Amino acid sequence: MLENGSDESVVRWGDNGDSFVVLENEKFTKHILPKHFKHSNFASFVRQLNKYDFHKVRHNNEENGQSPYGAGAWEFKHPDFKANNKDALDNIRRKAPAPRKPAATVEDVNFSSQQLDLMNSQLVATQTQLQQLQDRYNELTIHHSMMIQEVIGMQKTIVNHEHVMQSVMQFLHNLDAQRRRDSRMGHPFGGQAQNGNVDAQNAQVTPEDDVPASPLQHAAKLLSETNADVMLNPRNLEHMNEITMRMNGTLTTPPPEFLRARPASRTGGPGSAGSSASVRMGDLDNLVYPVGQTQGIDPMYSEHINNIPYALPSKPNEPIVPDARKKSAHVDPGWIRPPQILLVEDDPTCRRIGGKFLYAFHCSIDSALDGLEAVNKMNAGSKYDLILMDIIMPNLDGVSACHLIRQFDNTPIIAMTSNIRSDDIAMYFQHGMNDVLPKPFTKEGLLLILDKHLAHLKKPVADGMGAPQPLAAARQVLKEEDSPAKSPATASNWNSPNNMPGVSPVGTNMTEEQYIQAVQASQAGHPNAYAMNHMQANMQYGTSPQMQLQARQQQQAAHAAQAAQAAQAAQAAQAQAAQAAQVAGHRRQASDISGGDDMNNAAKRQQMYGAPQLQPQGMNPMQRPR
Amino acid sequence: MEVPGAEDRIDQATFEQILEMDDSVDDRDFSKSIVYDFFTQADSTFDKMDSSLDAKDLKTLSELGHFLKGSSATLGLTKVQHSCEKIQHYGHKKDEAGSADITEEEALEKLKSEIAQVKKEFGDVQKVLKKFYKDES
Structure with missing residues (x-):
């Protein structure tokens, strides 16, 4: 455009031919710029020039400080921008943006504003990233605490x-003793001089009577070696869990089984669990096993069921409270944990009766005297599973309280009121209430509401095989453990297969699998510990359904095959043989427990316990490097 | 569990479920304390009703009626409950069914007689209950 002389009055070469001059800023902007650029903005043009390393020529040294081309003129210079020297134009390049020249002049304000935009967008992007990371972190934190719970x-x-x-062992010990006594009794000399001739009798007792004792002792020894209480140090995890809880402010209500477990147990690892075990052992020791073909427990006679030294699985939910003489009033709806209920009621009579009903339904109750107190409680971070809200109250009525609570919380709120006209009810729902419990409420009505809105806290229906919630099932087991009058182990596992919440659901297979793998991984560096843990895994599977067993054994067979390649052939064969024995052992376990009088199984039981011990020897060489 | 002499003063089913909350038939501490607390509560409410009536404070009278209605209903004290409901309506300047409007003068007139009525109903049922708990313990 400088070659074109028509615009000379507006823009032309400088006097020395090494610069160009914009004489009339306004005309240049309006008429010439649009011809060559997509804009008509002089500032942008200047910015562009700056980018290509053109610089405004200053005339400070002139006497009057005025440009020789006039007051409004802008002169721009570039070392390679010369009249009649087009070759040098190739040297005019856009500056690299990174090294900003310290000599940023007034014009650079424009330039830096662009930079600022860039910075801003980068900042926003970074913030978004940070936000994503934060979300991810929160998610992981939640997952982590879930994993710990699990x-x-x-x-x-x-x-x-x-x-x-251990219980089974104890039982078998008793059987063993019984058996030996019986055989002595049946012996020609036995009946007469039982005490005096003990030694003689023992000498005469055939070796096959002595044999069963040693596998039992062997198994007992193995059990004591692999005491899970010692092996799995739950304190670390619970400590971790506690920290997580503390850090996670939103979870102000730790899961109750955690609360319950904390003060009660684990202070001495094996000691505490062992103590509960020993109590049970003591119970077992005190039990009398009547002599007879069926050991006093004949499944054909229902009254004999009382002779079984274990809690009956049929009534797992009935609370054994010594002074609850009138049980009919204390219905246990079967919560997996006591629901936390907030009872908002100004009338002391209603509050006490409502509280009593809720107590009878095994709920944990907090109360507020009016809507204001309820809102304050919610605002302070208290978490409830359900809020029962009176409507007409002093200070703050129930509807307003509900409206306020709904601004930040979604806990189900039930209106408790005698005003149950349809327009009233419509208003309750409109303000975020979830249901209406007409006053005067009845126990049935209250229970119905609890059932309806706290269904997620119900124990899974105890038809066993289909139980969908492994975690809930595990909690159920834990809850039962806390009931002092029952043997926890039996409550969870002595049951018929239909009532095995901890083991039977298909859903738990995965978690058990994962857990075992985790154990394997963590113990890989410690062959000894690994061997014991692995054995526990196997024992755990001893109570699992057949399907799972098969799968597991196939897997183990695969392991054994690997071992065969790596280790000596003899060792592998040993492992496989042990496995075969293990299968037999597992299959018979059920009949062992129910029948109980077949001493021949003892030998097989030895195999069963022996198997896991042998296996790791064959497998460790392969598994450790993994 | 029948409360002797209660007749239509007490809704048996409602009262029964409170009695069920007692530890045993020999130990009625829970229901007894509830009922006796209600006596105290009712007495103080009646006092407030009297002063509100003197002050012609219809709104407070309605609230007091509602308050006592709730607790008497929870205990199943039917007659007290119904009287309280009327007081609640009269306080709103409605007739006893709570549908038609009445004047303030009418309301105060009706309130005066209804408060006397509710005190009588309460006295009757109180006697029955006191007797019941004395017999029990």
């Missing part, structure tokens, strides 16, 4: 299993 649950299940095994 693992703690698994550990407790394992401990329970351990206790079952």
Whole structure:
């Protein structure tokens, strides 16, 4: 455009031919710029020039400080921008944006504003990233605490299993003693001089009577070696869990089984769990096993069921409270944990009766005297599963309180009122209430509301196989453990297969699998510990359904095959043989428990316990490097 | 569990479920304390009703009626409950069914007689209940 002389009055070469001059800023902007650029903005043009390393020529040294081309003229210079020297134009390039020249002049304000935009957008992007990271972190935190819960649950299940095994051992010991006594009794000399001739009798007792004792002792020894209470140190996890809870301010109400477990147990690892076990052992010791073909427990006679030294699975939910003489009033709806209920009621009579009903339904109750107190409680971060809200109250009525609570919380709120005209009810719902409990409320009405709105806290229906919530099932087991009058291990595992919440649901298979793998991984560096843990895993599977067993054994067979390649052939064969024995052992376990009088099984039981011990020897070389 | 002499003063089913909350038939501490607390509550409410009536404070009278209605209903004290409901309506300047409007003078007139009525109903049922709990313990 400088070559074109028509615009000379507006823009032309400088006097020396090494610069160009914009003489009339306004005309240049309006008429010439649009011809060459997509804009008509002089500032943009200047900015562009700056980018290409053109610089405004200053005339400070002139006497009057005025440009020789006039007051409004802008002169721009570039070392390579010369009249009649087009070759040098190639050297005029856009500056690299990174090294900003310190000599940023007034014009650079425009330039830096662009930079600022860039910075801003980068900042926003960074913030978004940060936000995403934060979200991810929160998510992971939640997952982490869930995992810890899960693992703690698994550990407790394992401990329970351990206790079952110990109970079974005790039972078998008794049987063993019984058997030997019987055989002595049947012996020609036995009946007369039982005490005097003990030694002689023992000498005469055939070796096959002595044999059963040693596998039992062997198994007992193994059990004591692999005490889950010692192996799995739950304190670390619970500590971790506690920290997580504390850090996660939103979870102000720790899961109740955690609360319950904390003060009661684990202070001494094996000691505490062992103490509960020993109590049970003591109970078992005190039990009398009547002599007879069926050991006093004949499944054909229902009255004999009382002779079974274990809690009956048929009534797992009935609370055993010594002074609850009138049980009919205390209905247990079967919560997995006591629901937290906030009772908002100004009338002391209603409050006390409502509270009493809720107590009878095994709910944990907090009360507020009016809407204001309720809102304050909610605002302070208290978490409830359900809020029962009176409507007409002093200070703040129930509808307003509900409206306020709904601004920040979604806990179900039930209106408790005698005003149950349809327009009233419509208003309650409009303000965020979830249901209406007409006053004067009845126990049935209250229970119905609880059932309806707290269904997620109900124990899964105890038809076993289909139980959909492994975690809930585990909690159920834990809850039962806390009932002092029952043996926890038996409650969870002595049951018929239909009532095995901890083991039977298909859903738990995955978690058990994962857990075992985790154990394997964590113990990989410690062959000894690994061997014991692995054995526990196997024992745990001893109570699992057949389907799962098969799958597991196939998997183990695969492991054994690997071992065969790596280790010596003899060792592998040993492992496989042990496995075969294990299958037999597992299959017979059920009949062992129910029948109980077949001493021949003892030998097989030895195999069963022996198997896991042998296996790791064959497998460790392969598994450790993994 | 029948409350002797209660007749239509007490709704048996409602009262029964409170009695059920007692530890045993020999130990009625829970229901007894509830009922006796209600006596105290009713007495103080009646006092407030009297002073509100003197002050012609219809709104407070309605609220007091509602308050006592709730607790008497929870205990199943039917007659007291119904009287209280009327007081609640009269306080709103409605007739006893709560549908038609009445004047303030009418309301005060009706309130005066209804408060006397509710005190009588309460006295009757109080006697019955006191007797019941004395017999029990």
